[in-house]
Amino acid sequence: VKNNLFAKDLCSVETLGKKDVEDLLENADKMKKLVETKGGDRRLEGKIMAALFYEPSSRTFSSFVTSMQRLGGGIIPHNGMSNTSASKGESIEDTTKVFSAYADVIVIRHYEPGIPKKAADCTDVPILNAGDGPTGEHPSQALLDLYTIREKFGEINGLTIVMVGDLAHYRGVNSLAKVLALYPKSKIRFVSPKILKINDALRKYLISNKVNFSEHENLNEVISEADVLNVTRLKKEYLDDDVYKELSGSYVIDLKTVDRMKKDSIIIHNLPRLWEVAKEVDVDPRAVYFSHQVKNGMYMRMAILDAIFRK
Ligand code: CP
Numbered sequence: 001v002k003n004n005l006f007a008k009d010l011c012s013v014e015t016l017g018k019k020d021v022e023d024l025l026e027n028a029d030k031m032k033k034l035v036e037t038k039g040g041d042r043r044l045e046g047k048i049m050a051a052l053f054y055e056p057s058s059r060t061f062s063s064f065v066t067s068m069q070r071l072g073g074g075i076i077p078h079n080g081m082s083n084t085s086a087s088k089g090e091s092i093e094d095t096t097k098v099f100s101a102y103a104d105v106i107v108i109r110h111y112e113p114g115i116p117k118k119a120a121d122c123t124d125v126p127i128l129n130a131g132d133g134p135t136g137e138h139p140s141q142a143l144l145d146l147y148t149i150r151e152k153f154g155e156i157n158g159l160t161i162v163m164v165g166d167l168a169h170y171r172g173v174n175s176l177a178k179v180l181a182l183y184p185k186s187k188i189r190f191v192s193p194k195i196l197k198i199n200d201a202l203r204k205y206l207i208s209n210k211v212n213f214s215e216h217e218n219l220n221e222v223i224s225e226a227d228v229l230n231v232t233r234l235k236k237e238y239l240d241d242d243v244y245k246e247l248s249g250s251y252v253i254d255l256k257t258v259d260r261m262k263k264d265s266i267i268i269h270n271l272p273r274l275w276e277v278a279k280e281v282d283v284d285p286r287a288v289y290f291s292h293q294v295k296n297g298m299y300m301r302m303a304i305l306d307a308i309f310r311k
Contacts, residue, residue, distance in 0.1 A: 005307035027303035040070030050076040050103035067301040134169035142175030144300040165232035188213040254278040
């Protein structure tokens with residue numbers, strides 16, 4: 001079977017076709033079985049992954065690192081660039097050229113949108129975007145979200161995905177919505193305060209791809225339709241203090257909200273969770289963020305790394 005992702009960058013999900021996504025979902029299933037039966041294998045022995053994280057990360061960094069290790073590869077782990085020469089002012093182009101000399105794949109998280117693409121333009125080493133700025137993308141997050149959804153429902157088409165929270169500053173929403181555009185029978189319902197709606201570029205993309213989506217301020221309008229409730233926190237780091245204070249405590253998913261959801265639905269969250277999902281919701285079987293989604297991030301990132309190196 002032809003693998004289109006061999007030696008490719010993954011800066012945006014826009015470069016993925018439906019077959020690429022389906023192959024990755026299948027491959028993530030295989031990785032799950034591999035980890036559960038043997039912990040991993042040695043297929044990436046001799047390959048090195050550099051992880052250049054200019055922004056903090058727990059999940060994306062650790063799951064990319066452990067994915068490489070579970071497949072037998074080596075790592076150059078920089079979770080924070082303060083101890084690298086980036087802190088002396090080295091440009092992303094120069095940093096990329098240098099790490100390209102050591103590594104066979106480079107994973108980049110950056111606070112500025114577009115930086116992974118800029119890096120990809122100056123190297124032949126595949127670049128994987130691990131999140132670029134508030135308005136960029138987070139392709140591996142969207143793919144692991146999709147895997148978590150498919151794990152529950154067996155398919156994506158026909159489902160209603162409600163995305164709630166700070167949609168203006170969440171790159172994972174941009175990637176997930178674009179991936180869902182590959183499934184024409186899926187419906188997206190965006191719920192946010194008026195000042196934190198999805199950005200114009202995403203809105204235009206969804207319109208031009210004929211995606212069934214709508215935008216709301218009131219979660220009650222759509223909560224009972226949701227097969228998937230995707231919650232994201234208010235991004236304090238991108239908001240004025242008074243706006244954050246004013247919006248704190250709004251759009252909280254508590255047991256009353258969950259009561260209005262379908263019995264056969266799921267709640268996902270990219271994490272970290274602050275106050276937007278009440279802790280008592282964690283034990284509801286519909287809450288899969290800790291029980292499934294976190295591990296699925298590792299299976300999906302193993303699948304991505306495997307595909308990048310498999311001819
Ligand atoms: N979901 C996610 O990107 O988490 P981290 O910021 O911890 O990597």
